[in-house]
Amino acid sequence: MSPTVVLRVVARLTDPLSIGGVTLPNRLYRAPLLECAGNGPDAVDTLIADLEPAAAAGAGLVCQGATIVRGEGGCAAPGMTRVHDPDFVAEMGRLPDAVHDHGGRIAIQLEHGGLRSMETWHHGHRARNPGVEQVAVSEPPRPLRLLDRLGFLSYDAHVLTTEECYDLAADFGRSAAYAVDAGYDLIHLAGANMGIVHQFASPFYNRRDDEFGDPARFFEAVLAAIRERAGDVPVATKVPAETEAPPGVGPTLSADDCVRLCRRLDSAGYDALVPVNASVFWDMSIVRGAFPGDSWRDERFRDGYVDAFGSRPRAALVAAANWAESLVYSRESAWNDELCRRVRERVDVPVLCEGGIRDRPTIDRLLDGSTPAADAVGMARPFYAEPELPARLLRADAGERGVAVVCEDCNNCVVPQAAGEPGVCRTPSVLRRAGELRKAGAYDRGDDR
Template sequence: MTALEAPVEIGGVTVPNRLYRAPVLECAGTGDEAAVDALVDELEPTTESGVGLVFQGASVVTETGGFAAPNMTRMHDPEFVARLERLTDAVHAHEGKIFVQLAHGGLRSLSLWHGEYRERYPDRRQLAVSRPPRALRLLDRAGILSLKPHVLSTEEVYDLAEKFGRSAGYAVDAGYDGIHLSAANMGIIQQFLSPYYNRRDDEFGDGVRFLEVVHDAVRDHAGDVPLLTKVPVETDSPPFVRRRISRLSGLDTAQRLDRIGYDALVPVEVSVFWDMSIIRGAFPDRAWAAADLQSAYETAFGGPVRARAVELLNRLQARQFDRDPGWNADFCRRVRRRVDVPVLLEGGLRARADCDRYLGDDGDPPAADMVGMARPFYAEPRLGARLLEGHDALCASCNNCTVPQVAGEPGRCRTPSVVRAQARLAEKDAYERDTGAGSGSESEQ
C-alpha cells in the first residue's frame, strides 16, 4: 500500500485514503431540490471513484450577502440543509467522507464588483473587518468597484461567529462528517487574519481570536466534529502591499490553532486580493473568447469596457504566479513540523508522482498528510479511479473552467483536447474502480 492509499484520521474520523477533492465552486445554487441534485451530480461520482474525502465548496453562513460568486450555496437554513442528507448518504454509500467548507465573502462579496447584483440590490453593503484599505477606496472612487462597507461591531463579530457555528450544526445533523473554514481567497476570515484589512482596536484586532470564537461556536452547535481551516500567508501580494501575513506570522497562527483545538490545517500562500494567485496556470483565452459568454461577462462586470479591463488584468497576472505543482508544499512542510494535527496540501497537483512525493513515498520528509486537487475534477469527475491506479490527471491548468463562473456558470472543462481525452478514457472504462491496487505512474496526457 502506498502512502496515498493509506487511511488517515482527522479529529476521530477515519478517511479511507489520503486523496481529497479540494473545495471548489460548484455554482449549484441554493434552497431547492435543484441545488441538491446539482451537488449530488457533482460530488457523488468523485467519491464513487475512490476519493477518500470530498469537500463541498465555499457555502455561505448568512441569509443574505456573502456570495463571492453567483449561484453559491447557503447553509443558514436548517430545512434546506436537512435535504442535503441525500448528498451525504450518496457519499457514504461509497465509503467516502464529506466535509462542507463554510464561508463568507466579506469585502469580496458580489455587491462590491458584480454589475447586475449591484443594480438588483443597490443598498447592499459588504461586511468589513475595518475601514477598507486605501487601494480599494481608490478603485471605488474611480468607479471600478462599488465599496459600501459595514464595519462589524464587536457584538456583530460574535454574531457572525455564531452563524458559522449554527451552520456547522445544521450540516452535522444532515450527515456531514466535518467542517472546513474558508480562511483564504480574500474571504472574511482571511480579512480578520490579515494586517492589511484588520486594524481593529478591540479583541478581534488579533484575527486568530475570531477563529477561536468560531471554534467554540462550532463545538457548541456541532459537538466534536472534525474542524479544520485554511491558514493563509500573503506572500503573493503585490509589492506595494506592506502590511501582510508573513510566513513567520502564518506559522504562529498554525501553532495557535493547533492549541485552540482545530483538527487539521490547510496552509496556503495567497495574495491580499482576489487574483490569479488563487488558481494560477495559463491565461484562459478560450473562455474569454467564447461568443456565448460575452453578454454574461459584460453583465457581471458592468459593461464591455470593464469586462475587457478585467480580461487584460487576468492576462497580465497569468504571467506572474509560479505554476509549480504543489506550490504550497514548502509552507505546508514548515507547518507540519510545528503542529500535531494533519496538514493538507493542495495547489497545482496533477501528477501521481507529485502526490507520492509530497506524502513522503520517495524518501523525503512528508510535506503533508493528505493531498488534494480541485480543477482536475471538472475535467474528470471520476478522476480518483485513475489517480489511485497510478496515472496522472488530464487537467492542463488552462483555467478555461474558472472564468465563466463569474457569470454563474458551473465548473466544467472547456478545453477540447482534454474533453476528447476524457471521452476516450471513459470509452475504455478507465474510470471503473479497480480495487486490486495497480501501480506505475503512466501519464495519459
C-alpha cells in the same frame, strides 16, 4: 517557548487518515471547488451529480465548495449555495448519504465573503440588490478604495462591531450544526482565498483595536461557536500566507506569520489545517495557470461579463488584468508544498496540501518524501475535467507509471463563473482525452488498491 519538532511516520496515499476522530479511507481529497448549485429546487441534485463521482471513484474525502452562512449577502460568486436554513440543509443530507454509500467522507465548507462579496464587485448584483449591506472587518484598505474610485469596485462597507463579530461566528456555528445533523463528517472553514475569515487574519484588511484585531481571534470564536452548537465534529480550515501579494502592497501575512497562526489554531483545537500561499487580492495566485483567453472571447458569456463588470470596456480591462496576472502566476507544480512542510513540522494535527498537484509521483513525494509536506493531498480543477479522477490516481502502480491528470491549468473553467456559468471543464481537447480514458476503463475501480 521553544518550537516543537513533531516526528511522524511517513504515509502512502492509500493509507487511512484520522482527522479529529473521523477516519478517511485514504489520503486523496477533492478540494473545495464551487459547484454553483444555488438553493433552487435542483440544487441538491446538482451537488450530488457534481460530487458523488469523486466518492464513487474512491476519494477519501470530498470537500463541497464554499457555502454561505447567512441568508443575505456574503456570496463571493454567483450561484453559491446558502446554508442558513435548517430545512434546506436537512434536504442536502442526500449528498452525505450518497458519499457514504461509496465509503467516502464529506466536508462542507462554510464561508462569508466580506469585502470579496458580490456586493462589492458584481455590477448587476449590486444594481439588483441595492439594500444589501457590505460587511467588513475594517474600513477597506487603500488599494481597494482606489479600485472603487476607478469604478471597478464599490464600497459602502459596514465595519462589524465586536458584538457583530460574535454574531457572525455564531452563524458559522449554526450552519455547522445543521450540516452535522444532515450527516456531514467534517466542517471546513473557508479561512483563505480572501473571504472574511482570511480578512480577519490579514494585517492588510484587519486594523481593529478590539480583541478581533488578533489574527487568530475570529478563527477561535468560530471554533467555539461550532463546538457549542455542533459538538465535537472535526473542523479543518484553510490558513493563508499572503506571500503572493504584489510588491509594495501591504502589510501582509508572511509565511512565518502563517506558521505561527497554524500553531495557534492547532492549540485552539482545529483538527486539520490547509496552508495556502495567496495574495491579498482575489486573483490568480490561488489558481495558477494560463490566461483563459478562450473563455474571455466566448460570445456565449459576453452578456454575463457585462452584467458582472458593468460594460464591455470594463470587462475588457478586467480581462487585461487577468492576462497580466497570468504572467506572474503561471502554472507551477505543488506550489504550497514548502509552506505545508514548514507547518507540518510545527503542528500536531494533519496538514492537507493542495494547489498545482498533478501526478501521482508528486503526490507520493509530498506524502512520504524524506520530510513529508502533507498528511493528505488534494486537487481542485482536475476534478472538473475528470470527476472520477481518484480511480486512476489510487491504483497501486500509479506511481511507477507516473499517472497524471488531464487538466492543463488553462483556467477556462474559472472566468465564466463570474458570469454565473457552472463550474465545468471547458477545454474540448482535455474533455476528449478524459473521454478516451473513460472508454478505456481507466476510471473503473479496480481491486489493486
